[in-house]
Amino acid sequence: MSTNFNIFAARLLSQDELFTQGHRACQGCSPALAMRLIGKALGFNMIVANATGCMEIICSPYPFMAWAVPWIHVAFENTAAVASGIEAGIKALRRKKRHYIDTGEKIAIVGIGGDGGTMDIGIQALSGALERGHDFIYVCYDNEAYMNTGNQRSSGTPFGASTTTGPAGTHSIGQTTQKKDFAEICAAHNIPYVATANVAYPFDLIEKMRKAKEAKGPAVIHLFAPCPTGWGCTASSSIKLARLATETGLFPLYEVVNGKYALSLDIEKLRPVEEYAAIRNVRDYLYDETAGCKDAQGRYRHLSPDLVARIQEQAHARYERLKAKVRMTQEW
Amino acid sequence: MTEPKRIAMEVSIAISEAVRQCDADVISAYPITPQTHVVEHLAEIAAQGHLDCEFISVESEHSALSACIGSSAVGARTFTATASQGLALMVEIMYIASALRMPIVMAVANRALSAPINIWCDHSDAMLARDTGWIQYFVENGQEAYDMTLCSFRIAEDNRVMLPITLNFDGFTVSHVVESLVMLTDEQVREFLPPFAPLYRLDPKNPVSMGPVGIPEIYTEARKAHDEAILASRAVIDEVWADFGKRFGRHYQAVEHYRTEGAQTLLVGMGGLTESMRGAVDSLRDKGKKVGLIRLRLFRPFPHEDLRKALGDAGTVIVFDRCLSTGGPGGPVASEIRSALYNLPKRPAIVSFIGALGGRDVRTSQFAELIERSEAIAASGSIPDYEMVGVRE
Numbered sequence: 001m002s003t004n005f006n007i008f009a010a011r012l013l014s015q016d017e018l019f020t021q022g023h024r025a026c027q028g029c030s031p032a033l034a035m036r037l038i039g040k041a042l043g044f045n046m047i048v049a050n051a052t053g054c055m056e057i058i059c060s061p062y063p064f065m066a067w068a069v070p071w072i073h074v075a076f077e078n079t080a081a082v083a084s085g086i087e088a089g090i091k092a093l094r095r096k097k098r099h100y101i102d103t104g105e106k107i108a109i110v111g112i113g114g115d116g117g118t119m120d121i122g123i124q125a126l127s128g129a130l131e132r133g134h135d136f137i138y139v140c141y142d143n144e145a146y147m148n149t150g151n152q153r154s155s156g157t158p159f160g161a162s163t164t165t166g167p168a169g170t171h172s173i174g175q176t177t178q179k180k181d182f183a184e185i186c187a188a189h190n191i192p193y194v195a196t197a198n199v200a201y202p203f204d205l206i207e208k209m210r211k212a213k214e215a216k217g218p219a220v221i222h223l224f225a226p227c228p229t230g231w232g233c234t235a236s237s238s239i240k241l242a243r244l245a246t247e248t249g250l251f252p253l254y255e256v257v258n259g260k261y262a263l264s265l266d267i268e269k270l271r272p273v274e275e276y277a278a279i280r281n282v283r284d285y286l287y288d289e290t291a292g293c294k295d296a297q298g299r300y301r302h303l304s305p306d307l308v309a310r311i312q313e314q315a316h317a318r319y320e321r322l323k324a325k326v327r328m329t330q331e332w
Numbered sequence: 333m334t335e336p337k338r339i340a341m342e343v344s345i346a347i348s349e350a351v352r353q354c355d356a357d358v359i360s361a362y363p364i365t366p367q368t369h370v371v372e373h374l375a376e377i378a379a380q381g382h383l384d385c386e387f388i389s390v391e392s393e394h395s396a397l398s399a400c401i402g403s404s405a406v407g408a409r410t411f412t413a414t415a416s417q418g419l420a421l422m423v424e425i426m427y428i429a430s431a432l433r434m435p436i437v438m439a440v441a442n443r444a445l446s447a448p449i450n451i452w453c454d455h456s457d458a459m460l461a462r463d464t465g466w467i468q469y470f471v472e473n474g475q476e477a478y479d480m481t482l483c484s485f486r487i488a489e490d491n492r493v494m495l496p497i498t499l500n501f502d503g504f505t506v507s508h509v510v511e512s513l514v515m516l517t518d519e520q521v522r523e524f525l526p527p528f529a530p531l532y533r534l535d536p537k538n539p540v541s542m543g544p545v546g547i548p549e550i551y552t553e554a555r556k557a558h559d560e561a562i563l564a565s566r567a568v569i570d571e572v573w574a575d576f577g578k579r580f581g582r583h584y585q586a587v588e589h590y591r592t593e594g595a596q597t598l599l600v601g602m603g604g605l606t607e608s609m610r611g612a613v614d615s616l617r618d619k620g621k622k623v624g625l626i627r628l629r630l631f632r633p634f635p636h637e638d639l640r641k642a643l644g645d646a647g648t649v650i651v652f653d654r655c656l657s658t659g660g661p662g663g664p665v666a667s668e669i670r671s672a673l674y675n676l677p678k679r680p681a682i683v684s685f686i687g688a689l690g691g692r693d694v695r696t697s698q699f700a701e702l703i704e705r706s707e708a709i710a711a712s713g714s715i716p717d718y719e720m721v722g723v724r725e
Contacts, residue, residue, distance in 0.1 A: 044536055045536045047406075047534050047536065056545070057545055060543075060544035060545050061545045062544040062545060062546055062550055065541045065544060067539075068539060070535060070536055070539045070541075071534075071539070071541045072401075072432075072534060072541075072542040072543055073542070073544065074398060074401050074402075074428050074432070075424060075428060077394070078394060078395060078398035078425065081390065081402070082399065082401055082402040084388060084390075084395075084399050084402065085358065085360060085388065085399030085402020085403040085404075085405075086402040086405065086406055086534060087402075088358050088386035088388050088403055088408075089357065089358050089386070089402060089404070089405070089406035089408035089410070090406050090408075091386055092358055092384070092403075092408055093357060093407060093408055095384065096357065096384055098357070098407070098527070099406070099407045099533065099535070100406070100535070124391060124392060124395075125392075125394070125395045127391065128391030128392070128395055129395075131391070132388065132389070132390075
């Protein structure tokens with residue numbers, strides 16, 4: 001993306017705040033920033049179905065509410081099913097000319113859940129809703145663990161990260177499994193639109209939200225959003241780390257439009273994962289920000305050089321595989 | 333007015349036809365025996381264009397009810413059906429549907445819970461959902477199942493109620509039986525059932541929030557409000573049933589009396605087996621025994637006062653439960669009736685029988701034996717907490 005384009009887009013951004021101030025998110029919470037950007041992207045003609053989790057809890061301590069649009073929270077694992085009911089209900093009522101006057105303008109129905117609420121406990125309801133073809137958007141904001149309950153491991157937790165239920169120790173390296181490839185699971189449903197997005201690339205995120213709204217059928221956004229509280233990093237480093245996740249190839253940005261893959265950001269030379277998940281002098285990081293380690297992540301502090309090397313291999317392999325898919329599907 | 337035509341129809345199909353006549357907007361369901369005929373027929377009705385609705389063929393009961401909440405929240409008339417394990421899977425969401433005040437109507441073809449897996453009737457599934465805050469009733473036969481489906485939408489969607497309803501009907505022995513019944517015309521149903529007009533719904537033109545966090549300062553009040561709502565629904569239930577009776581000549585009450593005049597011993601039952609119980613009462617009355625039947629139609633809100641009036645003067649009350657509260661105080665219905673009668677200055681002896689589990693038959697003659705034996709049990713002064721009947725040893 002060129003610099004000019006960024007400035008141009010920023011001016012065009014909506015001044016409306018749909019996810020308003022006063023919510024209870026932690027300092028440096030990037031999912032909360034993502035909610036704000038989603039609101040700006042979609043505008044007031046939207047309905048939010050929110051899974052139990054950080055974004056639900058921080059926005060809705062009764063009688064307060066951060067969302068300025070219709071919002072419903074039912075449970076943890078069923079958000080996609082709730083969204084599918086909303087979509088079906090509006091469809092039926094519009095057809096039968098009840099309640100909702102059909103102005104021809106689409107109401108964006110957005111299911112929002114974290115990685116735990118989506119990739120783990122919510123995957124069945126989501127898979128069902130995608131397969132049924134409901135016209136809705138599902139956003140999985142991925143902070144790579146159950147952060148609302150205190151950094152427990154999920155299937156979105158990356159290899160080597162230490163969590164409270166998968167802690168690093170003398171007999172454990174932390175997370176021993178690979179991060180679930182969520183966007184690929186969604187793409188396998190042959191839906192019109194799947195994209196990864198990253199809170200550090202706001203214009204790309206907004207653009208993708210708009211495309212998701214325009215898609216005729218289910219659309220999924222896998223949205224990378226660091227959690228300083230859970231990751232053990234400083235609040236000020238969450239956007240920098242988010243950017244590094246993409247620049248190292250650990251969380252590449254791409255779209256799958258009707259099965260066709262395209263990179264949103266083609267990185268010629270990936271940055272070494274050391275810059276993202278390296279061993280640093282954590283004591284310095286904790287007590288002295290001037291030591292140059294303020295962007296370190298506590299969840300990776302235990303990593304030995306060979307584990308970092310394995311993460312590096314994984315990042316390269318995944319990125320190459322993704323590029324191969326792009327090449328293959330572009331030929332169609 | 334011409335005499336309404338009496339037809340033969342499978343009960344599950346009669347329920348589906350009632351849902352069609354109520355012009356449901358969204359039906360969301362997952363197949364499970366013995367509920368399948370209800371949703372299959374609704375899918376067919378929709379496929380043939382006889383009902384303009386969105387039929388959501390979900391991937392689980394959990395999602396079935398979750399989608400129902402979504403559609404009800406936007407103001408769509410919503411129906412689902414399930415049974416047994418399906419209901420068990422829904423229970424988490426049942427609590428939420430009622431607390432969010434979603435007037436969903438759900439038919440439950442009652443079936444035993446696993447293990448061992450068993451597809452036949454008892455009331456274990458309904459009792460699992462006992463405390464979910466839904467209005468719950470148990471029907472006896474096809475005519476009642478049909479009538480109650482029509483009444484359910486009107487009760488649930490009444491702005492004084494706004495609560496979901498489970499309509500319990502026995503799996504197989506009611507659900508799959510072809511019965512003689514009378515249907516209303518579509519026109520009559522339209523006159524009886526006003527359109528669904530909720531006070532609040534998810535609409536970008538008038539944003540509301542549903543299901544926010546309830547901190548300790550508000551949670552108790554929210555639960556109290558829910559309890560008051562379901563208790564207050566009783567007046568509307570009575571009102572709707574009375575109006576139905578006035579219009580169509582079939583009268584329903586929360587608690588039904590059968591040959592209770594001067595009865596010393598009263599048998600209490602719910603669901604389809606009360607038809608056999610009537611037979612037992614008849615045979616004993618023929619022998620000059622002063623026995624009668626109290627049929628509990630409305631289970632939630634629990635009709636405490638009606639039961640105190642109906643049972644308070646009896647010598648012995650026998651409660652027949654189709655559910656075991658394992659290791660508990662007796663049959664669930666028996667426990668609640670004991671509780672309802674306990675504070676009366678003079679209360680009857682209460683005998684709790686548990687049986688007809690997992691589709692096991694209990695015949696009219698066996699009910700007659702139980703009634704006769706209960707009188708002896710009550711007279712002995714040593715009444716067991718409960719007894720499981722028909723156990724082969």
